[in-house]
Amino acid sequence: MGSDYAPVSEIMGAIRAFDHLPDNTSIEIIFVGDEKRIGLELDKHKPTKLRYSVCHADEIVLMGDEATIALKKKRNSSIFKGLELHRNGEADCFMSAGNTGATMATATVLMGRIKGASRPTIGSFFPTEKESPALVLDVGATVDHQSRFLYEYAVMGSIYYKQMMNVDRPKVALLNVGEEKSKGTEEVKKAYGLLMESDLNFIGNIEGRDIFNGKADVVVCDGFTGNIILKLAESFFGFFKTKVKQYADKSIINKVKVALTVPTLRDVSKGLDYQEYGGVPLLGINGVVIIGHGKSSPIAIENMIYRAVEIIRSDVNKKIEEALN
Amino acid sequence: MGSDYAPVSEIMGAIRAFDHLPDNTSIEIIFVGDEKRIGLELDKHKPTKLRYSVCHADEIVLMGDEATIALKKKRNSSIFKGLELHRNGEADCFMSAGNTGATMATATVLMGRIKGASRPTIGSFFPTEKESPALVLDVGATVDHQSRFLYEYAVMGSIYYKQMMNVDRPKVALLNVGEEKSKGTEEVKKAYGLLMESDLNFIGNIEGRDIFNGKADVVVCDGFTGNIILKLAESFFGFFKTKVKQYADKSIINKVKVALTVPTLRDVSKGLDYQEYGGVPLLGINGVVIIGHGKSSPIAIENMIYRAVEIIRSDVNKKIEEALN
Secondary structure (H helix, E strand, O other): OOOOOOOHHHHHHHHHHHHHOOOOOOOOEEEEEOHHHHHHHHHHHOOOOOOEEEEEOOEOOOOOOOOOHHHHOOOOEHHHHHHHHHHOOOOOOEEEOOOHHHHHHHHHHHHOEOOOOOOOEEEEEEOOOOOOOEEEEOOOOOOOOOHHHHHHHHHHHHHHHHHHHOOOOOEEEEEOOOOOOOOOOHHHHHHHHHHHHOOOEEEEEEOHHHOOOOOOOEEEOOHHHHHHHHHHHHHHHHHHHHHHHHHHOOOHHHHHHHHHHHHHHHHHHHOOOHHHHOOEEEEOEOOOEEEOOOOOOHHHHHHHHHHHHHHHHHOHHHHHHHHHO | OOOOOOOHHHHHHHHHHHHHOOOOOOOOEEEEEOHHHHHHHHHHHOOOOOOEEEEEOOEOOOOOOOOOHHHHOOOOEHHHHHHHHHHOOOOOOEEEOOOHHHHHHHHHHHHOEOOOOOOOEEEEEEOOOOOOOEEEEOOOOOOOOOHHHHHHHHHHHHHHHHHHHOOOOOEEEEEOOOOOOOOOOHHHHHHHHHHHHOOOEEEEEEOHHHOOOOOOOEEEOOHHHHHHHHHHHHHHHHHHHHHHHHHHOOOHHHHHHHHHHHHHHHHHHHOOOHHHHOOEEEEOEOOOEEEOOOOOOHHHHHHHHHHHHHHHHHOHHHHHHHHHO
């Protein structure tokens, strides 16, 4: 209920997914939220293939709410009730395009952490010059950086990437200010040592310029840096479009030139769209939680559903627990 | 001598600057480096307006060299000898498009720090949606983040921005993972407090997405984060061009569409070029040191010369010392 287009994107996305899933699928969606609004939206579409039920929740965690609000005050929110369904085994997964901090905090308390995982972590896919994206983590779950956390992100990210992208030994890199092992803060240098000793396919340090060129499949950094680079990268295309618009506004000739350019730019930028990857995983907790962008479109929600199914089927958490212990 | 196109860019850039400076200018360039190679390059152009002399240096600090190499081993390098000229008062400023770390380390040891400046810092201009760029600092001089350092970067950046961009009270922001003052690491939260109490025009925390939209004139962060976002931002346009090329390679129609697009993209991207700003200052040391990109073109060098003149004339260091004490 707390995403920018809730519950429209959520419901339309689920309908889209069931249009593509096999007719005999055992998958079922539980919509958690205001049953009236959900009912009204469903009435608009009259879906025939969608298998669903509704769990009423009459509170909403807003985007600006504190991370602990669902735990402390809004126990009737869709985030709390949905995660409760997951914890009680009534749902195999919880998905939300709402408040990330609240989803993470509530999930961590309700489900607990995987044994050996010091902190939960959120990954995010960055587009690259190669066919496959790079998974950057942590992108904001934990702002403090400790070498052990960085090592664990690498383990969790590597397992997740392997399962989702069908890459046998994903290339893992440590995001740093230079390639030499002497670079970075004390904790980053220690993390370099831990990663060198590990069984991971660790390719060493990479710099900020190496994320888009796809040198690594899994890029590890602290959540402070990761959150800032994620938001910077997401803003670039909008910034570029503004610059194109400013250029067009300078003269009629420029306007014509830009008009010829726009369809091509739109085509190219499609491949850079975060929505393709359909949400990001919250790793390190005893559950399957997928976090979508606040502005998730129906397509993003649809892709989140496919992703959730893959994660559940591949038993990522069991593999993470084994690797960390 | 250590930049990618040395000494060609350096000499051509100086010639360009003197073509635009008034005929009666008192400015003079001292080229520091291999006198033979410098002589050969000058012979090609036979400049009539350039006022210069040559200081011979027969060693070169390479891009891959350790930051301390000029201090420890290459005392005949152009970096060491050039900074020595500046320290001895024979030059009012030192400029280099060579090894940044070596320039910074050598400058810090030879010139010393400004009283009250705990660490030297390097700033970098980021293009924005507004007319004026944002100065982000630190972009890599110091990877450790302490609240006091962040506060000092804000003071130094604010004074520098004011002088260079003619903005009376530059808007200063702290780069963070959210806008609320409770966000970020302990040191970042402490820095927020220091900035709130200061006389600076502090507008609060900004997120990664706010750099390009020009919310702030001066953006403060630790050198680890700053270095990574600088290199990420610099790589974006190249990444985008690769994606355009990949799109063109898919079909003949796409090739034609892209051919129509390229001149417009080139025009738009001109405004995003780091070379416009001609180098970045090394702030916090007792001297005027400008650091250029390794790939500096003659235009970048030309702009570095204008920038150096502005810094010397506006006595930025004296103002920084007053503000920090």
